[in-house]
Amino acid sequence: MATLGFVGLGTMGSRMAQRLLDAGHSVVGYNRTREKAKPLVDRGMRLADSPRAVSTAAEVVFSMVTDPEALRAVADGADGLVAGLRPGAVYVDMSTVSPSATREVGAAVEARGAAMLDAPVSGSIATLEQGKLAIMVGGDPGVLERVRPYLAAIGPTITYVGPLGLAVTMKIAINLSLGVQMLAFSEAVLLAEKGGVPRERAVEALLKSVAGLTVLREGPPSVRGRLLRRGERGRDRAVAFQRGRGAAAPGPSRRDRSAWGRSSGRRESRSRAVGR
Ligand SMILES: NC(=O)c1ccc[n+]([C@@H]2O[C@H](COP(=O)([O-])OP(=O)(O)OC[C@H]3O[C@@H](n4cnc5c(N)ncnc54)[C@H](OP(=O)(O)O)[C@@H]3O)[C@@H](O)[C@H]2O)c1
Structure with a gap:
């Protein structure tokens, strides 16, 4: 089974990572505020020291952070997750951010020989916990098929919208x-x-x-x-x-x-x- 990465273990991200663990996946995670990740560590998640350490360890990396600034903070720089992506890896950002920030990060991901999808969600903590979250996806449809089983473990309704950036749009x-x-x-x-x-x-x-x-x-x-x-x-x-x-x-x-x-x-x- 593939190792999955998860960056941003806040209200939504922690519950998404939990659903991936519940589905039997091996998950390595990172959160800026380390102590928030403890409940997931207790349930089997491996905790990494940086977003880069997550993407170095995983074939598919997810992120769920606040806004475009937070996306850049976890994606860019020497410790950012883009720097650790392996060629052929997939990065799925599920945050509600701007299309321009998504496409900027997407270009950097592509330059590393990896692929990015934007996959924001419609729903709440309750719908996520009930397994009813709706996910919209932008990017290469072939890449979506590669990660569909993981997304389906997070939420059952997956709607392909178009090229990268259109799902956040x-x-x-x-x-x-x-x-x-x-x-x-x-x-x-x-x-x-x-x-x-x-x-x-x-x-x-x-x-x-x-x-x-x-x-x-x-x-x-x-x-x-x-x-x-x-x-x-x-x-x-x-x-x-x-x-x-x-x-x-x-x-x-x-x-x-x-x-x-x-x-x-x-x-x-x-x-x-x-x-x-
Ligand atoms: N909550 C909902 O019902 C809901 C529903 C649909 C969509 N969304 C979207 O989901 C996304 C996350 O929402 P949430 O409710 O999970 O928010 P949250 O609980 O505040 O979590 C935000 C996450 O982003 C991280 N983060 C923020 N700024 C950062 C930075 N500069 N560097 C590194 N990490 C940073 C936080 O790390 P720390 O823990 O260290 O602060 C935390 O892991 C947002 O885009 C939101 O619009 C939320």
């Missing part, structure tokens, strides 16, 4: 769609609330209606709590809106976004947050 489009749907949801709650329906009751009724969002119905209670307090995460929306501007698909207007902020419980406009 798709993921950002999904985040934009989610943001717009949450905006519409918040507007409905606001209308109901202004008419006298208690906010919690309005959310409950909406969730049980045809307008109920899967992410709110099936996601963790914390997502619903966030909506009640202040709406969905600002960072993903910021990425989506910025990406939308670049793609001439600007997303909700500043006025719409301000309304969203107000309706989801914030006193001040969200436009500053999403424009970051």
Whole structure:
């Protein structure tokens, strides 16, 4: 059986690595904050001292880190995972990052005679633990077939999107769609609330209606709590809106976004947050 590498053992990465271990794979991992990896070490994962040490030891390397800066931090440099990739190896980045960062790293990977796929995911901690995560994949379709069994151990739904960078593009489009749907949801709650329906009751009724969002119905209670307090995460929306501007698909207007902020419980406009 192939040795698999995993870089970035945070909330999502640790659970993905756990699923690979559960499927019987040999996993070597790295996390910047070493102590976070201890539970996985206790369950059989080998801990490496650098991203490079991971890719030196593995035929297929996965990463799951925060953002483009984190991707560059684990991929580039003398201790970065690209430096250790063997010719013929496959590197699969599953983070939600920008298409440009993905393609830059992809060019460096190719220069080493290895191949890169972008494979961001749609889902939550709960869907990952339940084995229901949806994965989108960009890159060479032949390379995807080589790593499909490993990806399937992480999540059962694998959608091939196109060349490298298009899967993260798709993921950002999904985040934009989610943001717009949450905006519409918040507007409905606001209308109901202004008419006298208690906010919690309005959310409950909406969730049980045809307008109920899967992410709110099936996601963790914390997502619903966030909506009640202040709406969905600002960072993903910021990425989506910025990406939308670049793609001439600007997303909700500043006025719409301000309304969203107000309706989801914030006193001040969200436009500053999403424009970051
Ligand atoms: N959480 C979700 O429900 C969810 C759902 C779908 C997609 N995602 C995407 O999955 C990715 C990871 O999310 P997460 O929830 O797992 O986040 P997280 O728990 O904060 O984990 C982030 C990981 O990135 C590492 N990292 C960050 N900056 C780094 C740097 N400069 N150098 C080296 N390592 C660095 C962290 O290392 P340390 O442990 O040392 O900080 C950690 O391993 C994000 O792109 C997110 O958008 C998350």
